[in-house]
Amino acid sequence: xxxxxxxxxxxxxxxxxxxxxxxxxxxxxxxxxxxxxxxxxxxxxxxxxxxxxxxxxxxxxxxxxxxxxxxxxxxxxxxxxxxxxxxxxxxxxxxxxxxxxxxxxxxxxxxxxxxxxxxxxxxxxxxxxxxxxxxxxxxxxxxxxxxxxxxxxxxxxxxxxxxxxxxxxxxxxxxxxxxxxxxxxxxxxxxxxxxxxxxxxxxxxxxxxxxxxxxxxxxxxxxxxxxxxxxxxxxxxxxxxxxxxxxxxxxxxxxxxxxxxxxxxxxxxxxxxxxxxxxxxxxxxxxxxxxxxxxxxxxxxxxxxxxxxxxxxxxxxxxxxxxxxxxxxxxxxxxxxxxxxxxxxxxxxxxxxxxxxxxxxxxxxxxxxxxxxxxxxxxxxxxxxxxxxxxxxxxxxxxxxxxxxxxxxxxxxxxxxxxxx
Amino acid sequence: xxxxxxxxxxxxxxxxxxxxxxxxxxxxxxxxxxxxxxxxxxxxxxxxxxxxxxxxxxxxxxxxxxxxxxxxxxxxxxxxxxxxxxxxxxxxxxxxxxxxxxxxxxxxxxxxxxxxxxxxxxxxxxxxxxxxxxxxxxxxxxxxxxxxxxxxxxxxxxxxxxxxxxxxxxxxxxxxxxxxxxxxxxxxxxxxxxxxxxx
Amino acid sequence: xxxxxxxxxxxxxxxxxxxxxxxxxxxxxxxxxxxxxxxxxxxxxxxxxxxxxxxxxxxxxxxxxxxxxxxxxxxxxxxxxxxxxxxxxxxxxxxxxxxxxx
Numbered sequence: 001x002x003x004x005x006x007x008x009x010x011x012x013x014x015x016x017x018x019x020x021x022x023x024x025x026x027x028x029x030x031x032x033x034x035x036x037x038x039x040x041x042x043x044x045x046x047x048x049x050x051x052x053x054x055x056x057x058x059x060x061x062x063x064x065x066x067x068x069x070x071x072x073x074x075x076x077x078x079x080x081x082x083x084x085x086x087x088x089x090x091x092x093x094x095x096x097x098x099x100x101x102x103x104x105x106x107x108x109x110x111x112x113x114x115x116x117x118x119x120x121x122x123x124x125x126x127x128x129x130x131x132x133x134x135x136x137x138x139x140x141x142x143x144x145x146x147x148x149x150x151x152x153x154x155x156x157x158x159x160x161x162x163x164x165x166x167x168x169x170x171x172x173x174x175x176x177x178x179x180x181x182x183x184x185x186x187x188x189x190x191x192x193x194x195x196x197x198x199x200x201x202x203x204x205x206x207x208x209x210x211x212x213x214x215x216x217x218x219x220x221x222x223x224x225x226x227x228x229x230x231x232x233x234x235x236x237x238x239x240x241x242x243x244x245x246x247x248x249x250x251x252x253x254x255x256x257x258x259x260x261x262x263x264x265x266x267x268x269x270x271x272x273x274x275x276x277x278x279x280x281x282x283x284x285x286x287x288x289x290x291x292x293x294x295x296x297x298x299x300x301x302x303x304x305x306x307x308x309x310x311x312x313x314x315x316x317x318x319x320x321x322x323x324x325x326x327x328x329x330x331x332x333x334x335x336x337x338x339x340x341x342x343x344x345x346x347x348x349x350x351x352x353x354x355x356x357x358x359x360x361x362x363x364x365x366x367x368x369x370x371x372x373x374x375x376x377x378x379x380x381x382x383x384x385x386x387x388x389x390x391x392x393x394x395x396x397x398x399x400x401x402x403x404x405x406x407x408x409x410x411x412x413x414x415x416x417x418x419x420x421x
Numbered sequence: 422x423x424x425x426x427x428x429x430x431x432x433x434x435x436x437x438x439x440x441x442x443x444x445x446x447x448x449x450x451x452x453x454x455x456x457x458x459x460x461x462x463x464x465x466x467x468x469x470x471x472x473x474x475x476x477x478x479x480x481x482x483x484x485x486x487x488x489x490x491x492x493x494x495x496x497x498x499x500x501x502x503x504x505x506x507x508x509x510x511x512x513x514x515x516x517x518x519x520x521x522x523x524x525x526x527x528x529x530x531x532x533x534x535x536x537x538x539x540x541x542x543x544x545x546x547x548x549x550x551x552x553x554x555x556x557x558x559x560x561x562x563x564x565x566x567x568x569x570x571x572x573x574x575x576x577x578x579x580x581x582x583x584x585x586x587x588x589x590x591x592x593x594x595x596x597x598x599x600x601x602x603x604x605x606x607x608x609x610x611x612x613x614x615x616x617x618x619x620x
Numbered sequence: 621x622x623x624x625x626x627x628x629x630x631x632x633x634x635x636x637x638x639x640x641x642x643x644x645x646x647x648x649x650x651x652x653x654x655x656x657x658x659x660x661x662x663x664x665x666x667x668x669x670x671x672x673x674x675x676x677x678x679x680x681x682x683x684x685x686x687x688x689x690x691x692x693x694x695x696x697x698x699x700x701x702x703x704x705x706x707x708x709x710x711x712x713x714x715x716x717x718x719x720x721x722x
Contacts, residue, residue, distance in 0.1 A: 112453055143553040148476040154484030158456055161491050165449055177495060184488055204555065428623045432631045435665075439638035439658055448648055448708070455654050458635070461670040462661050465631065469672040471681050478664075481688050486657070486695045493650050493699040497712040515645035519637050535625045535673070554681060561678045583682055590689055593681075597693040604700035 014075045039160060050139050057332070058278035059090035064336075065278075065343050072347040093271070097233070100267030107168025108192040108264060116166060117265070117272035119159030124276040126152045127283045132207045134296045135308075135328030145206045146198065148289070150191060153242075153280060157183040160244075163273070164261035175260025178250045178354050183242055189365040190238035196231045196369075196376045197221045206287075210295030217299035222292035224391060225383075227376035232292040234369055236338070239284035241361070243277060246346035250354050285338035293334050296327035424468050432466065434461035443519075459483050473555045526554050562587055628669035635662030649702045649712045653695060660691045 017210055063078070066089060070077025082088025104113050130149040132138035142148060157180060164176020201209045213220050222232045241248035252260035262273055289295060297304050310323035352360070383389060438458025445451045460483050466475035564582025639658030646652055664684040671680025706712050 029578055109447075109449065112449065114455075144472055144474060144476055144555045147480070147555075150471070151476045151480035151484060154480055155460075157484070157488055158491070161488065161495075162449075162453060165491070165495060173495070177492075180488055184485070187484075425623055428627065432627065433630055436634040436638075439635045439711055442651075442658060443638050443642050443645070448651060451651055451654055455657065458658065459661055461655060462635070462665060465628065465665060466668050469628070469668050471671065471684075473667045474664075474668055474681050474684050477685055477688055477719075478715045481692050482657075482661075486692045487636055489692075489695055489699055490653060490657075493653075493702055496703060497650060497706040510702050511645055518644070519641035522640065523633060523637040526637070529629060530626050530629045530633065554678060557678055558681060558685070583686075584687060590686060594689065597696055601696040601700040604697070605703055 021152065029125060047137055050128050051125065053131075053133060054128045055275065057282045057336075058275050059094075061278045061281060061336075061339055061343075062274070063088040064340065065346075068340065068343045069347045074342070097267050097271040101270065103264075103266045103366050105168055105264050109166035109168070113264075114269065116159050116163035117269045117276075119162065120156050120276045121272045123152055123155035123159065124280045124283065126155075127280065130206065131283060131286050132210055132290065132295070133209060133331055134324040136207060137324045137328060138207055141207055142205065144204050146194065146204045146209070146287070146291075149206070149283075150194065150421075152189075153283065154183075154187055156276065156280065159261035160261055163265070167261070167264040169264050171258045171263045172261050175250075175252060175257050175263070179244060179261060180250065180379070182244070182250060182354075182357055182361075185361045186238050186241040186248075186365075189361060189369040190235065190242055192366075192369040192373050193231050193235035193238060194287070194291065196226055196373055197224070199373075199377060200224050200228060200380075206290050210290045210297075213294040214297050214304055215301050217262050217294075220294040220297075220299065222291065225376060225379045227372045227379055228292065230375070231369070231372050232288065234365060235288060235292070235374065236341075238361075238365060238369075239288060240342055240345065241357070243281050243284055243342070245277075245281065245342050247349040247352050249346075249351060250355055250357055281339050281342055282335060285335040288338055289331060289334040296331040298330055428465070428468055431461045431464035434458070435465060436614075443515075448494050452487065452494055455490070456483060456487055459487065471554060475556055625669055625673040628665060628673075630663045632665035632669065635659070635665060637662075647713050647715050649705060649714045650699075652714060653698050654699075655700070656694070657691060660687055663687060 063086070067077040067085070078086025081092050083088040104110065126268070127149050130142065130145040130152070132141070132145075138145075160179045160183075161176045164172040164174075164179065167173070197209065198204055201212050203209055203212075209221070217223065221228050223229065237370060244250075244252070250260075252262050257263070262270060263334040265273065305327050307323050310319045310326075380391075435458050437473045438454045438456075438461065441454030442451050442458065445454060459478065463475040463478040463483065466472075466478055564584070635658050637664060639655045639660075642655030642658060643652050644655075646655065664687050667680040667684040667687070669680075671678060671684075674680075702712060705714075705717060709716050
């Protein structure tokens, strides 16, 4: 690892630094003897890993949605596929959808109609490139990782609009129009909410933000000040809406629009939309976990330190790999809990009307998030003027930043906000 | 690290999308070509180590402006996949003038000796190789040149930052938002004044 | 080896010329707008390329950021105008806007 924050954000893939960089590439270098091909193959391995992170949680959540919705409605849900609990339900669904005929209506645009699902899936998959699953376990670590992640996820709406428009169906067009209006509007409060913890942490690098929140529970950014606490909930509402989940699923409101932009899709293309929806649920909940809920930290310093201790000796990659897997476990549990809340909300609340959805965003969420932003900026100043500290709970961020980011010891300390003297 | 293959992929997609916008007759396909073109332009920006610009291109341009454009397409198409034909003569003339213009620019580009600039850069900014320009851009906005630039610009006296343009742009955006909302709203009031729309 | 600057300039030129031709030949108002976007992007490619290949530093990137933001503003206003045009003429064909009245 080179020094300075340029190294942390190098465009080189740094996923599983010990495994991928040292093992895969050197192994491939030795086996193939051509650096170009070796890095290409390493890239393929990385893509496969990211696709795994993209697909497997999505499959788990599809199963979880079936089980949770069944329990909420006093049913059992899938019980038989794959033995107990129906845990093979999601792959079985996929297999079934794979065999279905790939239909396209006559009125549909023959180029754009088949293309639309890929845009949705690719933009959702690309978001996972910038999501750190554990400390340093990230495909592309950039200084502007969070910004780029939001940018890539905002492309999803284009696929949805094209799907709706190219279907040649009125239902699909209605769904797409609603979807476009809804997603573009909800991006505004969501972006403002995301900026608030970023201002507190002083970084857009998701890995850095995650690393800052080590130590006791009070160090999590959600407990940084009352405004970030409120922001978390506003963000969660916006994130639910931007994933077009109920009660904001106007785009596919089956009681009024048949299935919205999905009406004309069948088989595997339909399942692509489905997969992307669950994957982006995981992605937005992952962002929430990293920004507010401490990322891969358990909130108990002893546990985190022992996990970190495994990483200490970089010579033995299985141990640091294990540390990463443990970190990913913590991260996954937190994100999954948030996803489960989304599922719970979906099966509990009735769907809003489209004008109510827009009103919630423009009349309530945008002003609320702006107020929270102002408050979060002023809070540390007021606090340091009255009590001399910048945080109520936990140590000031600046003190945490030093040990957490020892690679960036002197260069970035000056750039850190939120811990003004 | 050789970026040449990536450059060719993105460059071909960019140019192909741009040409697709011109030759396509279907307005929705034009919009799609435009998305491809602008999206791969963002890829070119990443190759040029301008991460922040590339991300902004994706977020604002592709995710925002183009969605707005497609919205406009939907609202103004009188029928599905409606096309407005252009006469063959106009097409031919347009293609001829376009090729002429392109060849003029291309010859100009080829004629200039760019290597001298290249040499000057490698001496001046050894640290500019990484794409993490977000912090540097932020500092540049308030008038602090990035580390590697200090020596280069010393002779030119104090250069101001871009704070004033930045503020003007933000006010401009606000004005535009209000204006666009007013324009789009005024006509609706005229249109359904008799029926009494719910808005 | 590094991609020569001329290649990027050529891509910018293709974008620019496509935009010009698009603006000149299309009769759909929204398509004319798309041409404007292409021209702006061609300029942007040049700005960023020069920022990378010359000792001028980051100014090129900052200017391209301004261009992106202003393009968004321009698109919003132009679309509002296009919608008004459509409302008044029941078409988006710009050649039909030849009567000098609201």
